[in-house]
Amino acid sequence: MVSTGAVPNFAFRRLRGQRSAGEFAAAVRRSAREIGERVACDARYIGRVESGEIRCPNYAYERVFLHMFPGMSLADLGFSPRETVRGRGARAAVEIPPPPVLHSDIDEESDVLRRVFMTSGTATALAAAPLGLGVGGTPAAGATAPDRHRVGEAEVSAVENAVRRIRLLDDRHGGDGLYREASRPLRAAYALLDTGTAAKRSTADRLHAGAGELAISVGWLAHDSGRSEDARSHYAEALATARVAGDAALEAHAFCNTSFLARDMGRPRESVRAAEAGQRAARPLGSPRLLALLALREAGGRAGLGDRPGCERAIGRARAAFERGPCEADPEWMTFFREAELEMLEAQCWSALGDWPRAARHARRAVRLQDPHFTRNLALYRTELTWDLARGGRAEEAATAGHRVLDLLDGVRSSRIRTMLAGVTQVLAPRRGADEVRGFLERYATVSGVSG
Structure with missing residues (x-):
């Protein structure tokens, strides 16, 4: 578990020098753009690093x-080794299943998610409130809603931090082990919306956006762990929040994920409609990368309809928009959308259309381009490549690629990948x-039997 006794990071503070925390945060963002990264660094983040x-x-x-x-x-730079922070030191002492890294990380992360709402007196009261709430933050029978109170920086920051922490862990391991715990802060966030009043409009806007983004993050965990109807409900909740708040960015994100889910549920026409709605919401936002992703969502839906010309047109729009590069208007949640993801989504389109050789080429590029630190996505890309090779009649190549997927499964819990x-x-x-x-099939049988 993460220690509650923070030790100030004096080495990092020395590197900031005479610059203010805000100026240093701006330098971090500029450096990120130089290497194609997107980080939402601000003075508060720098303060959290320096405080330990x-x-x-x-x-x-x-x-x-x-x-x-x-x-x-x-x-x-004054940081602790990752293994001492994320619980990996006890790897040898934990049996499979569940995977040792994932088990310890989720224990730690769940504890953080529970604590993240205890940053002030009012937030402490709300931390217990979700236990009496139904799905989506609706009071359960016999539950008593909390008294109305002021919502300030502590509560809003707690919601925003919960979103970031969930996304970080999902990038590494997938959603299966995290979904139920992540649902608790989601209910707390909507309790804040239902019972709290913000002194400033900007605070209220941030709370709506944070709650909506948290609903999408929890919806994605449900999607990735095979709970499609739960995911559908969470995305609808986020869309309703966006509409109430007049938040076009949140609306575009909700439609983006809704389109993806509809495709996976075998509802390609719904996928296309959601992607088109997302593009309408996104156009005024000034983010070519967001439009590129939404165009790829549309392409996936059109591929599911067997509409090859429409799919090709959507892919063309996506590539043209992607090549315009990143910009300040790109949403924070889009850090995953790099060239590797572009290649993966195109591979899925060709796969749906039955063009296995073309799908395999793009899946192979996705694997080659993907950052190995993002274990879950790397496993997903390798699985797509394995599928495309197998369907294309290249059985031995598929088996070789399949072994590489199995190499990663100890650290990944994703029902989508297993399916x-x-x-x-x-x-x-x-x-x-x-x-x-035969070797791959026998190894798969052993691994799948261990992991359940």
Whole structure:
């Protein structure tokens, strides 16, 4: 568990020099853009690092800091080793299942999510409130709603920090183990909306945006862990919040995820409609990368309809928008959308259209381009490649790629990935006479039996 006794990071403070925390945060953002990263660094984040609250940065910040200070290590910057912060030191003492890294990280993260709402007296009261609430923050039978009270910086920051922490852990491991715990701060966030009053309009806007983003994050965890109807409900909740608040950015995000979910649920027409609605909401926001992602969501839906010309047009728009590059208007949640993800989403389109060789080419590029730190996505990309090779009749290559997926499964809990991999084994089963294929199928049976 993370220690509650923060030790100030004097080394990092010395590197800031005479610059204010805000000026230093701006320098961090500029450095991030130089290497194609997107970090939402502000003076508050710098303060959290210097106070020792952040003992080790996430991987995106790590790359930025090491770019800013060439030749220095995280230790030189005053940070603790990642394994001491994330609970990896006890790896050998934990049995499988569940995966040791994931188990310890989720225990830690769940504890953080519970504590993140205890940053003030009013937030402490709300931390207990969700236990008496139904799905979506609706009071359960016999539950008593909290008294109305002021909502300030502490409560809003707690919601925003919960979103960031959930996204970080999902990037690394997938949603299966985190979904139920993450639902608790979501209910607390909507309790804040229902019972709190903000002194400033800006605070109210941030609270609506934070609650909506938290609903989307929890919805994604549900989606990734095979709870499609729960995900659908959370995305609808986020969309309603966006509409009430007049928040076009939140609306675009909700439609983006709704489109993705509809595609995965076998509802391609709904996927196209949601993607088109998301593009209408996103156009005034000035983010080409957001429009690119939404165009790819549309392409996925059109591929599901068998509309190859429409899919190709949407992919063309996506690539043209993506090539315009990142900008300040790009939402914080889009840090995952890099060239590797672009290639992966295009691979899925060609796969849905049955063009297996083309799908495999794009999936292979996605694997090659993906940052190995994002274990869950790397496993997903390798699984897509395995599927495309298998469906394209390249059984032995598929088996080789499948072994590389299995190499990552100890640290990933994603029902989507496991379902895709199970489909691969069904395709390869008739070819089990080949040594490589048989070896993969036997190893898969062993691994899937251990992980349940």
